[in-house]
Amino acid sequence: MRILFSSRIEAPERWLPLLQSLLPRDEFTVECSGEIDVAIVASPRPGTLGKLGNAKLIQSLWMGVEALLADPDLPRNVPLARLVDPGMAAAMTETVLAHTLDWHRRLYRYREQQKSRTWKRFRQYMASDHTVGILGMGALGTAAAARLLPLGFNVVGWSRRPKAIRDVKCSTDLSWVLSESHVVVCLLPLTAQTKGILNAGNLKKIREGGGLINCARGAHVARDDLIAVLDSGHLAHAWLDVFEKEPLPADDPLWAHPKVSITPHAAALTEPRTAVIEIAKNIEAVRRGERPPHLVDFSAGY
Numbered sequence: 001m002r003i004l005f006s007s008r009i010e011a012p013e014r015w016l017p018l019l020q021s022l023l024p025r026d027e028f029t030v031e032c033s034g035e036i037d038v039a040i041v042a043s044p045r046p047g048t049l050g051k052l053g054n055a056k057l058i059q060s061l062w063m064g065v066e067a068l069l070a071d072p073d074l075p076r077n078v079p080l081a082r083l084v085d086p087g088m089a090a091a092m093t094e095t096v097l098a099h100t101l102d103w104h105r106r107l108y109r110y111r112e113q114q115k116s117r118t119w120k121r122f123r124q125y126m127a128s129d130h131t132v133g134i135l136g137m138g139a140l141g142t143a144a145a146a147r148l149l150p151l152g153f154n155v156v157g158w159s160r161r162p163k164a165i166r167d168v169k170c171s172t173d174l175s176w177v178l179s180e181s182h183v184v185v186c187l188l189p190l191t192a193q194t195k196g197i198l199n200a201g202n203l204k205k206i207r208e209g210g211g212l213i214n215c216a217r218g219a220h221v222a223r224d225d226l227i228a229v230l231d232s233g234h235l236a237h238a239w240l241d242v243f244e245k246e247p248l249p250a251d252d253p254l255w256a257h258p259k260v261s262i263t264p265h266a267a268a269l270t271e272p273r274t275a276v277i278e279i280a281k282n283i284e285a286v287r288r289g290e291r292p293p294h295l296v297d298f299s300a301g302y
């Protein structure tokens with residue numbers, strides 16, 4: 001097969017040797033010309049998507065596909081696969097655990113106290129005293145839940161369709177999930193339904209003194225509403241990895257907010273060593289004439 005690799009962000013030198021070693025019979029190209037059977041893309045070069053109408057598969061190199069879906073040139077007749085990368089899921093789980101424990105152990109408050117050399121202990125809680133609410137019980141939400149549970153946290157999860165996940169209280173009722181949660185972790189795809197979902201009304205439903213961890217997309221959070229809810233004291237802290245405008249502009253009030261911890265969209269990066277194995281499996285499925293897993297549902301938007 002002829003496989004195109006097109007990205008303005010991911011370096012082909014990092015990916016192509018790994019892909020070629022798993023798919024030695026296939027021909028790889030970075031130029032979108034001639035017949036293309038499979039296109040591996042992440043922020044592809046302009047004009048690329050419009051030429052892929054005869055491809056058998058478009059494989060995203062990223063888990064979030066909202067930018068591809070928003071491109072009018074994306075051919076809707078070609079299956080589009082999200083990348084579900086175990087290395088990235090592991091990294092995301094670590095980030096969620098780190099921030100959840102930061103809130104649970106009040107480490108963010110001790111860091112603040114250190115600035116004024118204050119020696120003051122806060123009350124200790126057991127993990128079982130606290131509930132983590134995960135918005136989006138997909139590949140990433142499920143992986144995070146599986147590691148939070150053995151630590152002793154209660155886990156509730158929100159998804160679009162009803163779900164049964166062992167030891168997780170799953171619900172399609174957002175208000176219920178938020179009202180149960182001390183810490184809310186956003187791991188939703190960005191769609192018309194989820195944009196701005198973390199607005200004032202919903203943020204206030206989280207338990208008093210709680211925390212917000214947004215590792216999905218910046219547009220899930222109504223920034224000014226979040227600042228108001230933090231300033232009111234209803235939420236204690238927010239850990240934000242993603243922003244509507246990235247890089248976060250230097251004059252954005254979030255940078256200096258004492259109740260906000262910022263990371264530069266680094267919660268989980270694609271890990272080529274594990275990702276190529278999943279990509280190769282998808283390409284082998286296409287070769288056998290099968291549909292690979294994790295195809296995007298164009299009508300649902302993820």
Ligand code: NAP
Pocket residue numbers: 063064065084088092135136137138139140141158159160161162163187188189190191193194215216217241242265266267268269302
């Ligand atoms: P996924 O497997 O597609 O799971 C998405 C979950 O969200 C599913 O449980 C889905 O419900 C739920 N959902 C979608 N729309 C909903 C709605 N309207 N109401 C309620 N639940 C809804 O996605 P994933 O692989 O876990 O990735 C999630 C997102 O993480 C990606 O889209 C990307 O934006 C983000 N991400 C961020 C980083 C980072 O570094 N910050 C890295 C990777 C990914 P159903 O189960 O019913 O379908």
